[in-house]
Amino acid sequence: MKKQLLTTCTVVLLFLSACTQGKRDTGTMRIATLKGPSAVSMAPLIRNSRNDSTVHYLLFDEPLRVRALMLREEVDIAVLPSTTGALLYNRGVPYHIAAISVWGNLYLLGPSGEKWNWKEAAGKRIFLMARGMTPDILFRYLATRNGLDPAQDLNLDYSYPTHTDLAQALAAGKATYGVMAEPQVSMILEKNPELDRILDLNAAWGRLWDDSLSIPQTAILVHAGFAEAHPERLEQFLENYAGAVEWVNTFPEAAGRLSDSLGIMKGPETVARSIPSSNIRFRRAGEVKQTLQDYYRVFYEFDPRILGGKMPDESFIYEK
């Protein structure tokens, strides 16, 4: 009986200590991101890392997987939605925002040839994936800024809770109007030629602000300890990243083939076609402080919990 108890306690303690391990020394630089535009933007970096033992890339389908690694501080750099970055920072997870790499890849799809007019939006059933997600919040915000009350003047439908469900519905013609992100947009347009991008949410967003920058959607987040211990390695990484972004935009076909062969995204032609409308651009966070502030303010006013209860403070932004 006593022996059994002792064994159980040992097992429990071993399990607990296994769970708490995680904080690691940075021999190799570990970078985590999502398959899709974020990973496409750094495709050349991922290829080069294959013969470089000091850099290790981790690609995931699920944002939650990347977030879990950050919670345990097991990655040095993560490329994720900027809202997730602010949430983690505000909840005390030590990652700072160093740069923005995707400037909005959201479009409203609708009957090809139609010109979007907010005044005529009322009669149209517009499909959005999950309530309270970035596309929903940004679309409703744009409607408000165009003089509409989303609750009364718009007919919003959340019947397809994931982006795959909504993409299938749009491709199959079950839904006529829907807000989607690249590269799904390009995939849908290939399957359903009757649809087209009728509103560029990113450009519409840019027109609302003086700087006319579009949506600072995806952020490069760096671990505070790593930035402090290896500022020159971080600097080198950011410079390489800027170069990769330029290459991807100049040679979308090659970037498409590379993404396909690296397992980032299937279908080289689709990737190539989605690159110009994915707004892959590299800007240091320090250069776009006001834009970030404006962006976060919209989410904060919608629901502070999205950002972890408060606006991120000045020191969230990493500057060398």
Add this chain to the structure above:
Amino acid sequence: MNRLFTKNKLITVTSVLVLLLLWKLASWLMGSDLILPSPEKTLATTLSILVREEFLATAGYTVLRGLTGFALSLVLAVGLGIWAGVVPAVHAAVKPILVTLRSTPVISFILLALVWFRVEQVPVFIAFLTMFPIMCTNVIEGIRSLDGDLLEMAEFFRVPRKRIIRELYIPGIAPFLTSGISTAIGFGWRAVIIGEVLSQPGLGIGTQMQQAQTYLLVSELIAWTVIAVLISYFFEWLITLAESRLIQWKVS
């Protein structure tokens, strides 16, 4: 008898305390509210949720979805169960369907329901599909366990059908039905919440759990779990109560 009772109670209390202590120890070792908040913090969060304005509506919708699914299952299970219990051909036809439904993973139903139904209907549909086969199987078993000689005798003496149903069938299947209900409700309740997490209806415990997870509010996630468990306990208690009433009614 009395001493044994207090001894068992003591063991139960100790087991709960040890569990809480382990939880406390684990949260202390993790050292982060983002991974495992302490039991006292979770208790505080639970209480703060209970006094929220929208709490009743949130929990109410989830309970309503569960009850709707339950009522649908009950009516269909009793109807089809009696029919299949009495007519062997119907039983032969229904059996493979019930077996298939019972062994299908809940997540398959949910993924299909997300394709077929509107968001609001998904959790109800899932609740129905998990509860119906369990209850129906039990009703069939109840009917088939009835005393055949007694039935034959009743028919021989031309006892009216209504009386046969009221005095032989219903008391005969009642214990099977109640045990079916208590098993089914446990599964159904969990299924409703999984359905809500994945389909995200406007109000519901599952929707709140999903949001808490998205916003890294782990204590809120555990708090909603505690609330879900408490509601489940409440219904289980109701069923036991109904069961004991039923036994009393049968005896008298």
